[in-house]
Amino acid sequence: MSAEKKKRKDKPFGIDLYKNKSTFNWLVVSLAVVIGAGSIIYTRNLVEALKEREQQLIELYAKTVEYTANEPNAADLTFVIQEIMLPNNSIPVILADGSGRPLQGKNLDMDPNLMGDQRLSFLRERMKEMEEEKEPLMLTFRDEEGEVYDYNYVYYENSALLKKLEYYPHVQLSVIAIFGLIVLLAFNYSKAAEQNRVWVGLAKETAHQLGTPISSLIAWIEYLKTDVELENNEVVTELEKDIHRLEMITARFSNIGSVPVLDNENVVQCIEETVNYLKKRLSKKVDINVEAKPCDIRAKLNKPLFGWVIENLCKNAVDSMGGIGKIDIRISHGMEDRVVVDICDTGKGIPKSKIRDVFVPGYTTKKRGWGLGLTLVKRIVDHYHEGRIYVKYSEIERGTTFRILLKS
Ligand SMILES: Nc1ncnc2c1ncn2[C@@H]1O[C@H](COP(=O)(O)OP(=O)(O)OP(=O)(O)O)[C@@H](O)[C@H]1O
Ligand SMILES: [Mg+2]
Structure with missing residues (x-):
């Protein structure tokens, strides 16, 4: 099976659902326009x-x-x-x-x-x-x-009849437009509610399923550590780190599956922790800098989820630079008590016509991408942190800047 075919087969069916959703929207709008024009x-x-x-x-x-x-x-x-x-x-x-x-x-x-x-x-x-x-x-x-x-x-x-008839199409059009709007709103609302249930359900289930093997692994590590010969063994230390990472992943899934608790956290420190973790795993040819003025900037954060956001944005940035380049993360105080986080890369940029699509589930330009990273990021920022994320700047072959606004 060719790589392309395999990739298509692997794609979740949900992505077609989203495509159908926009087709349905267009269908309702076109139908309303045809009925409106015909009646006029x-x-x-x-x-x-x-x-x-x-x-x-x-x-x-x-x-x-x-x-x-x-x-x-x-x-x-x-x-x-x-x-x-x-x-x-x-x-x-x-x-x-x-x-x-x-x-x-x-x-x-x-x-x-x-x-x-x-x-x-x-x-x-x-x-x-x-x-x-x-x-x-x-x-x-x-x-x-x-x-x-x-x-x-x-x-x-x-005649009065004729005058009424002249107004009639306008009344009719307004009725059709209101009808179309109600249908679209109802449809999109039910789709959004369905998406929410899928997200939350899947995340909860994943966290739940990961819980048992992780507890068992922790117990095994403790058991290994009781052996004096293995106590300071490098393998055990590495295993412990991986388990810690698995715990973090479970925390992310469990947080996204429930109402996450937001704490007053130091954004700079939280980002630095994620970046330090990433630096070890990403290409050495990518230089990641964190700049902050002042260095203690606080916002209402859920650490595991926000770390996930930074990780996804940095991974996308690395992909866009083909593994060589520079990522600047700038954190500052913005207007109206907002905290501003800019993630700038020197990658290949996003074409102007595609900027709106990057947050749409299923949109990807990568062979092995699912097109879900930014959807998740947007969901975490908008939904769980009541913040905003958008593409602030993007120029082909020059780079992209994603901006996050958080409540302080
Ligand atoms: N920093 C960036 N520079 C250029 N293009 C980007 C950048 N970030 C995202 N994109 C574009 O947006 C698309 C969607 O990104 P998203 O993270 O949602 O999915 P993905 O990275 O393709 O797959 P995955 O689900 O594995 O994250 C990418 O395929 C890419 O084309
Ligand atoms: Mg991605």
Whole structure:
């Protein structure tokens, strides 16, 4: 089996789950956009068709009034106007004479008790509003010789139904957007809760399982030490160190599987301890420096977990430098009582477009990577220490700086 194939086979199924999650998010968003766009186009067509019909109706009304007035044999004008206006029970319309004085109107939502001047000023006000929306139609009245002797005007506007329909897509879109948002939030929340349970459960179980063999190993060491010949034996000393390390790993898993206790710790000392441990195990060509001003900077820390953070960040830094280079860890007091820890390397850097991806579970560019190191780091910093971690600087072939902000 080729290395690549083996690696793919080894990958946890959870990683596909995360990929599916973003596919699902996109699916909901695309569906909401398609439904939204479809409904807007459909309603817009409906509105256009209705507008055209209303326009035709009002023009027919205007022409009939004009014709009736110009035709000497036509029936009584008022009667015809009423008859034609009667079927129109939605379009607001006002008929005015040549001087702009309102004669009569329909569908105006007017108080029937309004009389005289009050009625007139109400109609004038409405005429103004209508004029802003639609150009009034002019009716020309001619006498028997064809001479123009008067004008009338038809003021009108879109019906209430049409106005409502114009707003309708906006309401509909807002409803769809709210619906989409609720679905996404619910889905992501349940996924996050599921992830939490997996993290916590797995960590607790690992700590629990490691506990028994470690206790047994400690007992064995104690037994070996009772032998005078083995008491100061190098092998026993090394074994003891390894057991100590195993205890530390168990402490990490057990802390991540429960609510960790945060103590007021010296960040500088904690980082130095981790770095000293790492120095022995990392390539000699990597130079790790810890700088701190002052040298006692305190923050609320869970030592085993924070050590894990520094270890992961340093390992990534070493990987990015191909085993040769320099890591500077700078610790200082920041704004708002924060403690700032910068981890700078001289590695190959992260492309700008990938900076957001480095914390996503499963994102890796390494042959043997799981893409979980930074996810764990972020979880420890954000979740357990209520701090923040982000890529402060990264330049291809120049290096990367990760910044951690802790509560002091
Ligand atoms: N200091 C760094 N310089 C350049 N790239 C980095 C650095 N730290 C992380 N990365 C990029 O981010 C990716 C994700 O890092 P992460 O630690 O999450 O996973 P990993 O190191 O690939 O695998 P593992 O789960 O074993 O840690 C890396 O594969 C690498 O491409
Ligand atoms: Mg890593």
